[in-house]
Every structure is written in C-alpha cells, then in structure tokens.
Amino acid sequence: MAGAAGPGTGPGAAGGDGDDSLYPIAVLIDELRNEDVQLRLNSIKKLSTIALALGVERTRTELLPFLTDTIYDEDEVLLALAEQLGNFTGLVGGPDFAHCLLPPLESLATVEETVVRDKAVESLRQISQEHTPLALEAHFVPLVKRLASGDWFTSRTSACGLFSVCYPRASHAIKAEIRQHFRSLCSDDTPMVRRAAASKLGEFAKVLELDSVKSEIVPLFTTLASDEQDSVRLLAVEACVSIAQLLSQDDLESMVMPTLRQAAEDKSWRVRYMVADKFSELQRAVGPNITLHDLIPAFQNLLKDCEAEVRAAAAHKVKELCENLPIEGRETVIMNQILPYIKCPEVRLNIISNLDCVNEVIGIRQLSQSLLPAIVELAEDAKWRVRLAIIEYMPLLAGQLGVEFFDEKLNSLCMAWLVDHVYAIREAATNNLMKLVQKFGTEWAQNTIVPKVLVMANDPNYLHRMTTLFCINALSEACGQEITTKQMLPIVLKMAGDQVANVRFNVAKSLQKIGPILDTDALQGEVKPVLQKLGQDEDMDVKYFAQEAISVLALA
Known part of the structure; x- marks a missing residue:
C-alpha cells in the first residue's frame, strides 16, 4: 500500500512543498477507492491520525470537503465515519470551527440505513453543545x-432528534420556528416520521417553557396517541411519562389522563403492552392520588387482559406498584384492589417469584391466605410448564411461609408431583x-418426607417405583449416613428383585x-452381594450398570 509508512511519516506531514503536501489526502483517496471494504473501514477509523498530520486548517479545507463529497455504499464505513466526526471538534480548531463538521454529518443524517442516521444524529447532538x-x-x-x-423522510426523521439540543440556547423568535417545524413533523404524511417525532416528544417537552408544553406539546401528545398507526400511539405513551412530570395535578387530570385512560384500553395490544411496561414510571410521574383513582383501575384491566404478553408485562410491575403506593392505606389497596385480580398463571407466578418483596409490603400471613388458592390451582394446572414453574418456586415459598404452614397446606402438593x-x-x-430438606433439616425429612417416598416403592406403576429411587438419590446426601443406611438402603436393596429391568438397573445406579x-x-x-447378583442379570443394561457400580465403589 502506498501509505504503508503512515501519514505521520510522509512528506506532507512535514509540510513539504508541491504535490508532496497532498500526500495524506492522496493516500486516503487511494485507500477509500480500494475494493477491499476492510481497508476502507480501517482508513476511516484512522481519520483522527490523518487530521493530526494535516493540521486544523487543511483538515477544514481539504479533508472535510473530501469526506462530504465522497459517497460510499458500505453502511459499515458510513457508520464509522459518523462516529469519528462526533469527536472531531478539537481537530478542526475547536468550538469556533465546530460548524465545519456539519456538512458531512448532514449528508450522513439523510442516508437510508437507520443505524448510520442514528449515529450521525448522535454526533450532531454532541457537536451542538460545542457551538x-x-x-x-x-x-x-x-x-x-x-x-x-427535506424531501426524503430519512432527513425528516433525523431532524426529530435535534430539536431538543438546539432549542434551549436559541432566541425567542428562533424558538417559535423550531416549535413550528416540530409540529409539522408530528403530522407528517409518512408514519416513520411521525414515529420519530413521537419518540422525541417527551425529550422536547422537557426543554420547553411550561406555557408551550400546555399549549403545544399536550395537543400533539393527544393527536399522536390517536394516530392510525399503533407504532406511533405506543410511542406517545412513552412520552406521557416525561410530559406528566412537568404538569400540575389539575392539569394532569384534565389534559393527560383522558388520553392515558384511552391508551390503557387501546384496540392494539402493543399499545396496552406499552402502558403496562411503563406503568411504574407513569405511577411515579402522576403521583399517588391519580394512581389510586385512575391507574389502579387501568392496572386491574391490564392484569386480566386478553393478550398474554400484556398480562405478563403488568405482572412484572406488581412489585414496584405495591412498593410505590403510599404507606397509609397500602395494605388495603393491595388486598382489595390488586390481589383479587391475580387470576392468570403468569401474573400469579410473578407474584410468587417476588414473594419476599411483596411480603415486606403486606405481611406473610395475609399474603399466604390470599395466595394459597392460587398456588394450589397452579400446582394442578393443565399446562405442565405452569406446574413446573410453581415447583421451582416451592423452596422460596417454604422459606417465607415456614415449616408448619408448609406441612399443613403444601406438603401434599409436593408429594403429588412425584407421580405426575x-x-x-x-x-x-x-x-x-x-x-x-436443606431448608427444613434432616429431622423434618425423616419424619415427613422419607416415609412417604419409601411407600412409593410398592406402587403398581413401575415409573413411580423408579421415582422412589430418584428421590433416594437426591435425598441421601442431604439426609446423611444414618437415615440413608437405616431407612433408604433396605428399600433400594429390596427393589433389586423388581420384575422390571428398568427398575433393576436404576437400583444399580442408586447404589x-x-x-x-x-x-x-x-x-x-x-450392597456388594446385591450388585454381584445384578451383575449376572439376564438384562444387558442391568449387568452393565451393576458392574459399573462395583467398579466405581471398588467392591470387586
């Protein structure tokens, strides 16, 4: 490669005369015209080195015009260029010359590839602060x-991300123009532009004067929240959080809540999902009074929504909702207005998975009585994955509810699952x-669990007899030598004579x-005599596992 020695070592770096002074630019042009995309990418990534070699004046007069006028078709190269230019202010002479970086970034902000445009907007936002x-x-x-x-929607979407960074420092007259442009984009014919405007509505509201928020932003919010495209409406919900933080309670109630209530019942599940997903932020933004009167009824509907995704999103917010309620009256609200609506499996499972947190809010006794019917129902749910989920939460429940409550209400469920x-x-x-057993101890195991497990060794169903062996495998270490030797081992040895070969080879594995x-x-x-007998079994698998056990236990 012609510039292999690097831009810092060429004649141009020393400020030579004649054509030599163009050396770094010439090298860059050659590399950027090369068919190797990786070479072009590497060249873009070393732009700062080239700019240092050129000096600030030549960077402004030669490098930046070249980058502005040169069109590349590789998004990876454009992305790297957009990122590099965001850190170029010092290389063009400081804040007084920051505007020199705008032309190439303006071009990048109009390209078709979204990630390139977004990176160009990010760099423009960064540079705006240096003006x-x-x-x-x-x-x-x-x-x-x-x-x-701009004629192309790509440029108009990019513009949406730039209003908030230039508005605060603009003069009064310019501010009015900026607001007018933003209003136009909110009603743009292209849905992608309205989406971009809706996504920046909350951010723009934060830098506006309160009067402008009321007179212009709130009507825009209402319009976008009623847009024909649900992808626009759901972004308006996100903006609602920022807008709500700026308004008084009275203004909130009259200006925002009717639209938010409408969003919570939107015909599109994606919009309702966004309300559920942003619920904790909305709750904090509107305050306790509006939460009790408006948000709680909306939350009840989200918990019983017809779409599972919406119910699941609401379920994930139950813990935060409860924590953020005013301490006075919190327990009453939770018991009367939240728990009765915990009907769907994913919602109840989420409550149970956060039981330790919810327990801190309302107390375990009341919670256990409210949740017990739900736990029992989930434990017997027709969908085996729901049953599996509740099993996984059982140790958590045991730790929270205590051994007495567990034995009385939940022990039978745990045993029933063994024969599922x-x-x-x-x-x-x-x-x-x-x-x-690890939670409640060996004495509890000896009195409560082990006898029930061992009874299954006589079950007519060979699958249940095998489950006995699996339980013994799992419990032996937790229970210790004495219980294993005196209570479990005799049952395992007896099962060595089972008629089903699958049971016999599992006896060998258990031993x-x-x-x-x-x-x-x-x-x-x-153990040794039984394994030796199984080692002569007519079934090949039984013989194999018996001989393996003899070898592992060094009983030969």
Whole structure:
C-alpha cells in the first residue's frame, strides 16, 4: 500500500512543498477507492491520525470537503465515519470551527440505513453543545430546518432528534420556528416520521417553557396517541411519562389522563403492552392520588387482559406498584384492589417469584391466605410448564411461609408431583424435595418426607417405583449416613428383585450414588452381594450398570 509508512511519516506531514503536501489526502483517496471494504473501514477509523498530520486548517479545507463529497455504499464505513466526526471538534480548531463538521454529518443524517442516521444524529447532538449561541443560530439551526423540510423522510426523521439540543440556547423568535417545524413533523404524511417525532416528544417537552408544553406539546401528545398507526400511539405513551412530570395535578387530570385512560384500553395490544411496561414510571410521574383513582383501575384491566404478553408485562410491575403506593392505606389497596385480580398463571407466578418483596409490603400471613388458592390451582394446572414453574418456586415459598404452614397446606402438593404423568415434573419434584430438606433439616425429612417416598416403592406403576429411587438419590446426601443406611438402603436393596429391568438397573445406579455415604460394613455386607447378583442379570443394561457400580465403589 502506498501509505504503508503512515501519514505521520510522509512528506506532507512535514509540510513539504508541491504535490508532496497532498500526500495524506492522496493516500486516503487511494485507500477509500480500494475494493477491499476492510481497508476502507480501517482508513476511516484512522481519520483522527490523518487530521493530526494535516493540521486544523487543511483538515477544514481539504479533508472535510473530501469526506462530504465522497459517497460510499458500505453502511459499515458510513457508520464509522459518523462516529469519528462526533469527536472531531478539537481537530478542526475547536468550538469556533465546530460548524465545519456539519456538512458531512448532514449528508450522513439523510442516508437510508437507520443505524448510520442514528449515529450521525448522535454526533450532531454532541457537536451542538460545542457551538456558541451565535454559531448555533448561524449554522446548526439552519441544518435542523433543512433536515426537517427535506424531501426524503430519512432527513425528516433525523431532524426529530435535534430539536431538543438546539432549542434551549436559541432566541425567542428562533424558538417559535423550531416549535413550528416540530409540529409539522408530528403530522407528517409518512408514519416513520411521525414515529420519530413521537419518540422525541417527551425529550422536547422537557426543554420547553411550561406555557408551550400546555399549549403545544399536550395537543400533539393527544393527536399522536390517536394516530392510525399503533407504532406511533405506543410511542406517545412513552412520552406521557416525561410530559406528566412537568404538569400540575389539575392539569394532569384534565389534559393527560383522558388520553392515558384511552391508551390503557387501546384496540392494539402493543399499545396496552406499552402502558403496562411503563406503568411504574407513569405511577411515579402522576403521583399517588391519580394512581389510586385512575391507574389502579387501568392496572386491574391490564392484569386480566386478553393478550398474554400484556398480562405478563403488568405482572412484572406488581412489585414496584405495591412498593410505590403510599404507606397509609397500602395494605388495603393491595388486598382489595390488586390481589383479587391475580387470576392468570403468569401474573400469579410473578407474584410468587417476588414473594419476599411483596411480603415486606403486606405481611406473610395475609399474603399466604390470599395466595394459597392460587398456588394450589397452579400446582394442578393443565399446562405442565405452569406446574413446573410453581415447583421451582416451592423452596422460596417454604422459606417465607415456614415449616408448619408448609406441612399443613403444601406438603401434599409436593408429594403429588412425584407421580405426575410428565417426567419433567417428576424430576423437578425430586430436586424440590432435596432443596426442602436443606431448608427444613434432616429431622423434618425423616419424619415427613422419607416415609412417604419409601411407600412409593410398592406402587403398581413401575415409573413411580423408579421415582422412589430418584428421590433416594437426591435425598441421601442431604439426609446423611444414618437415615440413608437405616431407612433408604433396605428399600433400594429390596427393589433389586423388581420384575422390571428398568427398575433393576436404576437400583444399580442408586447404589452407586449412595455408596459413598454408607459405611464399609454396609457396603461389603449388603450392597456388594446385591450388585454381584445384578451383575449376572439376564438384562444387558442391568449387568452393565451393576458392574459399573462395583467398579466405581471398588467392591470387586
């Protein structure tokens, strides 16, 4: 490559005369015309080095015009260029010359690829802060106006992201023009432009005078929230959070809440989803009084929405909603206006998964009584994945509710899962027992769990007999040597004579699993003879697993 020595070592870096002084630009032109995209990309990424070699004046007069006039068709190259230019102010001579960076970025803000436009807007926003107020009105604001009135929707969408950064430092007359341009974009014929305007509505509202927020932003919010495109309406909901923070309670009630109530019942589930997703932010923005009178009824409807995605989004906000309620009257609101609406599985599961947090708010006794019917219903749900989810939360419930409540209300559920017709449920139920023993202790296991598990060894269904072995595998370590040796081992040894080969080879696997827990006498006197017998079994799998156990336990 002609410039392999680097721009800092060429004649141009030393300020040579004649054609040599154009060396870095010539190198850049060659590299950017190369067919290798990676080479072009690397060249763009070292622009700052080239600019340093050129000096500020030549960067302004040669490099930037070249970059502005040169068109590339690789989005990756354009993206890198847009990013580089955002940090170029010092390389063109400082804030007094920041406007020199606007032409190439203006071009990049109009390209078709969204990520390139977004990066160009990001760099323009960054550079806007480096303009003096005078330079802002002379150079930056005209750029925003050109983009806002451009023929292509791409330029108009980019303009939406620039109003808020130039408005605060503009003069009174220019501010009026900026607001007018923004209003025009909010009613643009192209949905993509209205979407862009709606996405920046809240941000723009924050820098406006309060009178302008009331007279201009609120009507725009109302219009966008009623747009024919649901993708525009849902973005208006997001803007509502910022707008609500700026208004008094009376203005909120009269200007914003009718539109927000309408959004919570929108025909599009995507809009209702956005209301649910932003609920905690909306709650904080409107304050406690409007929350109680307006948001709680809307939240009740979201919890029982016909779309699962909406219900799930609302479910994730239950914890924050409860925490953000005023302490006075909080418990009453939760018990009477929130918990009765916890009907759908995903909502109730979310409550249960956050039980420790909800417990802090309203107290475990009342909560347990309210949730118990829901827990039982979920435990027997027709969808096995719902049953699986509630099993996974059972140790959490056990820790919160305590051993007495658990034994009285939930123990039978845990045992019933062991004989579920779905293997994944039986497996999860087995792991659940191990976690419960770790939580409640070996004495509880010995008195409450182990006897019920061992009874299943005589079940007519061989799958249930195998579950007994799986439980013993899981419980043995948690229960310790004494319980394993005295209560579990005899059952495993007895099952070695089972008629079903699958049970017999699982006996061999269980003996291998619990062997390290047993003492030497039990291993040599009881386990070894049984494994030797199974090692001569007529079934190949039984023989294999028995011989493997003998080898692992060193009983040969």
